[in-house]
Amino acid sequence: MLQMDKLTVASASNQLVKQVSLSVNKGEWHAVAGPSGAGKSLTALSVYPDLLPSALSISSGAVLFQGEDLVRSPEKLRRHIVSRHIAYVFQDARSSFFPLLSIYKQWEDILKVQRPGLKKKERREKMEEALDVVLLPASVLKQYPSELSGGQVQRVALAVAWLTSPDLIIADEPTSALDVLTSAHIMELFQTLQKEKGCAILMISHDLREVLRFADMVSIMADGQIVEAGRPDSVLTAPKHEVTRRLCRSVPVLRSSIRREGAQ
C-alpha cells in the first residue's frame, strides 16, 4: 500500500535520509527503530512532504501510496489523498491541534471535509463514539488542547484516527512523552484501531519491547539508512548489524537511558 523507493531527504548541505526503501502492506504494523538522529522522523514525514521542515526537501526517490507518487503529485491532490487515507499521530500531540479552537470545533471541521453528508447530530454522535473508544468523556469536546494532559491529547489524536478511518496511521514515537501506564494504554488503542478498522501502522519507536510485542515488521535505521529489516522476532533475537546489536543489548539494562534520550 505504501512504498518508499530510494527516498533521499536533504538539506542544502547534506543528506539526512539516504536511499531509503520501505514498504507497508495493508493492515500491517511496520515499526522503524534506531538511534536518535538516524532519520526516522524525516522518513515518516516524507509521506506528506508538506510536513517536512522548510529547509529540507526530498531530493530523489518516490513515495508511492496506493499507486500515486506523493512527492510529485500536485499539492491539492496530495492533500486530498493524505487527508482521506492517512492519519498522523505525533510525539507531541498538542502541536497537532490548533490552540484557539475547542476540540469540538476542530473535529467538526474535519468531519465536514471527510464526511460531508453527515448532519450535525450525526457528527456529534460520531465524535462521542470516537471518544468512547479512547476512553475519554464527551466533555473533552468542549475543551481546548491546552486544557488536556499529554496522555489525553494523544488519545484525542487517536480518536481523530478513529473518526476518519484511515488506511494508514503514521505515528512518530507517540508514547515517548507519556508515563508507562498511559503509554501502555495508547499502544493498546493502536492495536484496537489496527484490528477493528483494518488500518496499517507505520510507527517510529524507541522501545524495542513494544516493537517485539506489536509490530509485524521492523526496519532498523542508522545514519539515514535502513541497515536491517525483517520480522521483529528474527531481527531482534538474531541481530546482524552492529547498530541493531547495540540497540538490543541496551534493552534490559539501559532501558531508562534510552527513554531519556528519546524524550529530548
Place this chain on the structure above:
Amino acid sequence: MKIIGRQAVSFLLFLWIFSTISFLLINLAPGDPASTILRAEDVAVTQQQLNEVRQELGMNDSIFEQYTAWLGSFLLFDWGTSYVTQEPAFMMIMRALPATIYISAGAFLTAAVIAVPIGSAAALHRGSWIDKSARLLAVTGASVPSFLIGLVLIQLFAVQLGWLPAIGAGTWWHLLLPSLTLGIGMASFYIRLIRSSFLEALEEPSLRAVSARGISEQKLRWKYTFRAALVPVISVLGVSISSLIGGTVVIEVVFGYPGAGSLIVDSITRRDIPVIQGYTVLMAAAVSLIQLSNDLLLRWIAPNRGTEGRVF
C-alpha cells in the same frame, strides 16, 4: 460570570479612586474659580462679590465637606454649572460627546477597512509588490501628522473637487473627512501590526497537522490563521480606541467640528472646573469600560492563550 463580577468591582473602585484624585488635583491647583465666574460676566470685580461667589460655591467649607458634596451630586448626574456659560456641565458634555463618538467610530471603521485587507494581503504575499506598497503606505501614514493629512484631504475633496464639506457639522457628509483623516493615521499602525501578527500566526506549528487532515486552504487561512493573528491585534485595540477618542481634539480644530475635544480645550483655558471634572471622570469611565469589553472579547476569541509554539 465570576470574571465579569470581579471586573465590575475593580472598575467601580478604580473610578472612585480616580475621581477623588482628579477632584483633589483640580481643587488644590492654583487659580480662583470665583474670579473666573465674575470675569465671565464682564464686570469690575470687588472683594465683596468675590466673597459672595465663594460662599455660594462652598469654597469656604473644608476640603472634605466640598468633596462629599461634590461626590453626592456627581452621582446624581448633577455635575455643577459651567462657570462660563452658566449651563449644567452634564448637558454641555452630552451635547458635545456624540460628535466625538461619531468621528472616532468613523475613524475606527476607516482604519479597519484599510488595515485588515492590506495587512493580511501583505503577510500572505510577503515580499511581493503588495507587501512593499503596504509598507510604504504604513510608513507614510505614520510619519505624516494627522492635521496635515486633514489639510491635504480638505484641499483635494473640498476645495479642488468640491465633493465634501470642509468644515462644520450637521450631516453625515461632514463626518467623512474628519473620520478619514483620523482613520488613515490609525490604519498605518494596524497595517504593520496585522502584517506581523499574521506572519507569526502562519508559523503556528499545528497548522500543518490541521492541513494534513484535509481542511481547505481557505478555511485554514480565515478561520484558523486569522483567528490567531487577531489575538495581538485585539490586545492593543482597547488602548488604541481610547487614545483615538482623546486624539480627536486636533481633528476637531482642523475641521471646525464642535465635539468634546474642542469643548475640553476651551474649558481648560477658561478654568471651567465643573466641565473639566465631569469630562475627566467620564473619560476615565469610558476608557476602563472599553478596556473591560476588550478583555472579554479577547477571552472569547482566545479562551486560554496556551499558544506554546513548538515544532513537531
